[in-house]
Amino acid sequence: xxxxxxxxxxxxxxxxxxxxLRCSPMKGHxxxxxxxxxxxxxxxxxxxxxxENIIDESGMPKxxxxxxxxxxxxxxxxIQQVVRGDSAAYFCASSSGQGLYxxxxxxxxxxxxxx
Amino acid sequence: xxxxxxxxxxLIVQKGGISIINCAYENTAFxxxxxxxxxxxxxxxxxxxxxxxxxxxxxxxxxxSFNKSAKQFSLHIMDSQPGDSATYFCAASSGGSYIPTFGxxxxxxxxx
Numbered sequence: 545x546x547x548x549x550x551x552x553x554x555x556x557x558x559x560x561x562x563x564x565l566r567c568s569p570m571k572g573h574x575x576x577x578x579x580x581x582x583x584x585x586x587x588x589x590x591x592x593x594x595x596e597n598i599i600d601e602s603g604m605p606k607x608x609x610x611x612x613x614x615x616x617x618x619x620x621x622x623i624q625q626v627v628r629g630d631s632a633a634y635f636c637a638s639s640s641g642q643g644l645y646x647x648x649x650x651x652x653x654x655x656x657x658x659x
Numbered sequence: 660x661x662x663x664x665x666x667x668x669x670l671i672v673q674k675g676g677i678s679i680i681n682c683a684y685e686n687t688a689f690x691x692x693x694x695x696x697x698x699x700x701x702x703x704x705x706x707x708x709x710x711x712x713x714x715x716x717x718x719x720x721x722x723x724s725f726n727k728s729a730k731q732f733s734l735h736i737m738d739s740q741p742g743d744s745a746t747y748f749c750a751a752s753s754g755g756s757y758i759p760t761f762g763x764x765x766x767x768x769x770x771x
Contacts, residue, residue, distance in 0.1 A: 548702070575757075577757075577758070584668070584763070584764070585763055585764070586663075586665075586748055586761035586762055586763045586764055587703065587748070587761045588761075589758045592757065592758065600757075600758070635702050635703070637702075639757075646757045647693075647705060648759070649705075650695075650702035650703045650704065651702050652700070652701055652702045653700075653701075653702050
C-alpha cells in the first residue's frame, strides 16, 4: 500500500513563474491537507480539502495561492507569480476522515526554491 | 501567537544517553498530543501519541510524560542511538478539530 505521494520532490522556479505541486493521498483516503515548512520552523497549516471541496483554507495566503482536489487525479497546490519568500518545503498529508483524532499521514514533501 | 511551545531548539546527546524534549500548550481544549519524527528529506511520521487521561505512555525506548495541570508534555528517548538523529515535533489537537498545532521542532543529534 503506497503512502502519500508528492511530486515533484524538488522544484526550482524563477520569480514570477508558476509552481504546481501535486499530491496523491494514501489509498482509501479522501481528505488532503497542505502544510508549509520554513527552515527551523514547524509545520504551518494551509488548506484542507476533500474531493471537489475546500473545507478550510484559513491558512492560505489570500493572493497567488490556490488548491484543488478534483474528483479524479491528485490534489494540486498552485502558486502563481512566485516570490523568493515562497521558497519552502510543502508537505501534503492525507487521512481517512474517520476516528476521533483523524490521524494524518505525510508525504515526503516538495522543496520549492525560487531564484 | 504560538500555541505550542517546544524546547530545546537543538539537542546533542551521546549514544546511550537520554534525550528529553519539552512542550507546553495554552489551549485547554487540546486533548490529543502526538509526537512526529522527521528525517532529513522526508515527511514527518507519527512516532507516539498520548491523551490526557493518562500521565505516561511508553513504546519501546520512547516515552511521553504528560502533566495536565501544568499543561506540559515531554518526550523521553532512552538509550539514544545515532539512528534517532532527526527533528522531533510535538503537536496538539482536540477531538473537535482536524488540524494539529505543531511546535517548532527540536533537532536531535546523537553522537556515536
